[in-house]
Amino acid sequence: MLILVGLLVVIVAVLGGYVGAHGRLAALWQPYELVIIGGAALGAFLIGTPIKTVKQTLKATVGVFKGPQYKRQDYLDVLSLLYELLNKARREGFMALEEHVENPQDSAVFANYPKVLADHHLLDFITDCLRLMIGSNIEPHELEPLLELELEKHHHEALEPAHVLNKVADGLPGFGIVAAVLGIVITMGSIGGDIKEVGAHVAGALVGTFLGILLGYGFIGPLAAAVEARAEQDARIYESVKTALLACLRGYNPKIALEFARKTVPSALRPGFSEFEQHLKSVK
Numbered sequence: 001m002l003i004l005v006g007l008l009v010v011i012v013a014v015l016g017g018y019v020g021a022h023g024r025l026a027a028l029w030q031p032y033e034l035v036i037i038g039g040a041a042l043g044a045f046l047i048g049t050p051i052k053t054v055k056q057t058l059k060a061t062v063g064v065f066k067g068p069q070y071k072r073q074d075y076l077d078v079l080s081l082l083y084e085l086l087n088k089a090r091r092e093g094f095m096a097l098e099e100h101v102e103n104p105q106d107s108a109v110f111a112n113y114p115k116v117l118a119d120h121h122l123l124d125f126i127t128d129c130l131r132l133m134i135g136s137n138i139e140p141h142e143l144e145p146l147l148e149l150e151l152e153k154h155h156h157e158a159l160e161p162a163h164v165l166n167k168v169a170d171g172l173p174g175f176g177i178v179a180a181v182l183g184i185v186i187t188m189g190s191i192g193g194d195i196k197e198v199g200a201h202v203a204g205a206l207v208g209t210f211l212g213i214l215l216g217y218g219f220i221g222p223l224a225a226a227v228e229a230r231a232e233q234d235a236r237i238y239e240s241v242k243t244a245l246l247a248c249l250r251g252y253n254p255k256i257a258l259e260f261a262r263k264t265v266p267s268a269l270r271p272g273f274s275e276f277e278q279h280l281k282s283v284k
């Protein structure tokens with residue numbers, strides 16, 4: 001909602017100021033300038049972007065209007081799932097988790113958390129980490145760099161749509177200049193004719209520059225920043241999983257390990273201590 005409000009403020013401020021200075025809105029309606037700028041930007045985007053990233057960018061652009069992927073309840077579910085798994089490992093040994101890790105879809109523990117099961121990235125991260133803990137006598141200082149590497153890779157991939165959109169935003173003013181130059185070419189062809197026609201062509205050319213700059217800095221650039229911020233926030237849930245598992249491997253009991261993990265949750269989404277305790281009791 002805040003993104004839509006911001007876009008509306010940009011439009012109202014620019015057009016309102018223009019109309020307030022006695023400008024005519026009809027003069028800004030240059031559909032062919034939009035075709036040149038938008039088409040060139042789209043073509044450049046497709047040329048320089050792998051198909052996987054194109055799909056990821058479209059998905060991220062739509063998703064940014066829905067807010068963070070992981071809400072408060074999702075953090076509660078993930079922390080509760082980890083508590084169940086780690087508590088079971090503490091009572092019965094890590095080998096007791098093998099059947100749950102190898103076949104999470106058939107696991108009675110994972111079945112309580114359908115949203116985690118549906119999120120294959122998060123599910124793979126949790127199960128891969130636990131698999132390392134089950135199948136080897138790995139030490140915390142050995143596991144931590146592996147998890148950091150995995151998080152870095154995931155973070156890099158999650159930020160690709162923002163990087164692509166930033167490149168598009170940087171190119172839009174240039175495509176606006178291209179549209180303006182083409183408008184000047186048309187203007188030169190009309191020199192010697194009606195002065196009003198020449199003036200209209202010049203105005204159209206200038207609108208091309210205006211649209212390129214406005215789209216780049218007023219719309220696509222801020223949208224890229226919003227996509228990046230969402231990716232940064234959504235990555236925190238992986239940090240929580242890493243913190244809990246490392247704390248458990250260092251010998252802390254599951255409740256303390258999960259308390260460490262709870263502290264890594266963003267403040268706006270972090271469940272309170274009592275709330276988390278109550279949620280664990282309801283799960284039991």
